[in-house]
Amino acid sequence: MGVKLSIEGGLAEIVLDRPDKMNALNDAMIAELNSCLERAEAAGVRAMLLRGEGPAFSAGRDLADADEGNEDAEAIIEAQFNPLVKRVAGFPAPTFASVHGACLGAGLGLALACDVVYIADDAKIGSPFARIGAVLDSGGHSFFVSRLGAHRALELIYIGRLISGTEAASLGLVNQSMPREAVLEHTRKIAAQVAQGPTAAFMQSKRIVRRIDEEALGLLAVLKLEAQAQGAAGRTADYKEGFGAFKAKRTPKFQGK
Numbered sequence: 248m249g250v251k252l253s254i255e256g257g258l259a260e261i262v263l264d265r266p267d268k269m270n271a272l273n274d275a276m277i278a279e280l281n282s283c284l285e286r287a288e289a290a291g292v293r294a295m296l297l298r299g300e301g302p303a304f305s306a307g308r309d310l311a312d313a314d315e316g317n318e319d320a321e322a323i324i325e326a327q328f329n330p331l332v333k334r335v336a337g338f339p340a341p342t343f344a345s346v347h348g349a350c351l352g353a354g355l356g357l358a359l360a361c362d363v364v365y366i367a368d369d370a371k372i373g374s375p376f377a378r379i380g381a382v383l384d385s386g387g388h389s390f391f392v393s394r395l396g397a398h399r400a401l402e403l404i405y406i407g408r409l410i411s412g413t414e415a416a417s418l419g420l421v422n423q424s425m426p427r428e429a430v431l432e433h434t435r436k437i438a439a440q441v442a443q444g445p446t447a448a449f450m451q452s453k454r455i456v457r458r459i460d461e462e463a464l465g466l467l468a469v470l471k472l473e474a475q476a477q478g479a480a481g482r483t484a485d486y487k488e489g490f491g492a493f494k495a496k497r498t499p500k501f502q503g504k
Contacts, residue, residue, distance in 0.1 A: 248264050248265050248266075248267075249264060249265060249275060249276050249279045250262065250263060250264060250276055250279035250280045250282075250283050251264050251283075252283040252286060252287060254287065254290055254292055256439060256442060256443070257292055257293035257294065257442040257443065257503070258292065258293070258294045258295070258296060258435075258438055258439050258442040259283075259287035259290070259292040259294070259295045259296070259340075260295075260296045260298070260435075261280070261283045261284070261287065261295065261296070261297050261298075262298055262299070262300050263276070263280070263297075263298070263299040263300065263304070263305055263354075264299075264300040264301075265300075265301075266299075266300045266301020266302065266303075267301070268306075268309060269301070269302060269303040269305070269306040269348070269349055270299040270300065270301065270303055270304065270305040270306065270354065271305065271306045271307060271308065271309035271310070271311075271354075272305060272307065272308050272309055272328075272353055272354070273308075273309040273311075273312050274312065274327070276309075277327050277328075277331060280331060281330075281331060281334065284334050284335070284338065287338075288338065288339060288340075291503075292340055292442070293340055293341075293441075293442040293443075293446040293503045294340050294341045294342070294343065294438045294439070294441045294442035294446070295338055295340055295341070295342045295343070295361075295438075296342075296343045296344075296345060296434055296435060296438045297335070297342065297343070297344050297345070297357065297358070297361055298344070298345040298346075298431060298434070299346075299347070299348070299354075301348075302348045302349075303347070303348030303349040303350070303354075304344075304345075304346045304347060304348055304349065304350040304354055304358060304370070305349070305350060305351070305352075305353070305354025305355075305357065305358075306349045306351050306352070306354060307351045307352025307353045307354045307355070307385075308328070308352055308353050320381075324384055324385075328353050328356070328384065328385050329385075331353075331357065332353075332356045332357060332360050332385050332386050335357055335360040335361060336360040336386075336457075337457075339450065340442075340446060340450070341362050341363070341438075341441045341442075341446065341449050341450075341453065342360075342361040342362045342363070343361055343362065343363045343364075343365070343434050343437065343438040343441075344357075344358040344359075344361035344363070344364045344365070344434075345365055345430055345431045345433075345434035345435075346358050346364060346365070346366040346367065346370050346372070346412065346421070346430070347366070347367035347369075347370050347412075347427050347430055347431075348367070348370060348371070349370075349371050349372075350366075350370055350371070350372040351371075351372065351373065351374075351375055351409075352374075352375070352376070352383075352384070352385060352387075353384070353385040355372055355373075355374075355385065355387060355390075356384070356385025356386045356387055356390070357385070358372075359386065359387075359390040359420075359421075360386060360390075362453065363422050363437070364421040364422050365421070365422055365423050365424075365425065365430050365433055365434045365437075366412035366415060366416065366421045366423070366424045366425075366430065367412045367424065367425070367426070367427035367430045368411065368412050368413045368424045368425060368426055368427065369411060369412060369413075369427055370411065370412035370415070370424075370427075371409040371410075371411065372409060372410060372412070372415055372420075373403055373407070373408060373409040373410050374387060374391075374403055374404050374407060375407050375409065376404070376407065377404070377405065377406065377407030378407055383404055388400065388404075390420070391403065391404070391420075393460065394418075394419050394420050395418055395419070395420060399418065411424075412424040443501060444501055445480075445483075445485040445486075445489060445499075445501045445503070446485075446501070446503035447480065447483050447485055447503055447504050448476075448480045448483070448485060448486070451476035451479060451480055452476070454476075455469065455472050455473065455476060458472065483504060484502055484504055485499075485501045485502060485503065485504065488500060488501060488502070489501070
């Protein structure tokens with residue numbers, strides 16, 4: 248148990264597989280997750296799905312490993328969790344999270360670092376750190392503020408209230424909620440569909456969206472980036488295939504390049 252990777256049809260599925268501990272992340276799991284991400288990237292996958300086995304997506308960091316009051320929390324976060332969140336956020340293909348059960352702390356950061364998040368109606372997500380005097384990390388502040396606004400972000404942080412998947416979707420924190428038994432199948436279907444699409448063009452959009460978020464770009468800057476991206480897309484095999492298929496009135500067969 249730990250983390251599993253499977254690849255089929257250009258889609259990588261990475262599974263947090265420590266169900267007896269609600270997929271809480273310890274040093275071994277972090278190393279395995281990094282290895283799976285590295286192997287998926289090296290394989291040139293065209294989409295990635297991240298999910299958890301058992302009753303939860305992930306309860307966050309395994310606090311059994313914590314030495315409260317004595318450990319250097321800043322060093323641990325900078326060395327382990329921040330690079331992992333950055334790696335998921337910057338994965339060079341469209342990414343999807345299938346979330347159920349508890350999704351907290353570092354687990355929440357990993358899920359929200361994916362491009363698209365589908366969640367079970369009865370999932371429980373949020374910032375429980377108020378209960379232990381700790382601070383939300385793993386990108387939580389960024390995700391909360393950008394998607395919920397500062398006022399809702401601070402309310403959830405101050406109160407420590409966990410919200411359901413249904414509420415998370417209604418607030419715009421995630422893409423869509425649905426019955427628990429349907430979420431994985433739906434996520435796999437959409438991720439597999441995207442993996443067969445023009446993923447080189449999708450990555451141009453992913454890079455533009457990331458720059459808008461990180462650099463607070465305005466309209467004029469985005470217009471220039473879009474023109475550059477369209478020029479790059481126009482030189483790809485997928486572009487030629489897409490236009491050829493359109494003219495011939497057939498279904499295109501994209502290769503992601």
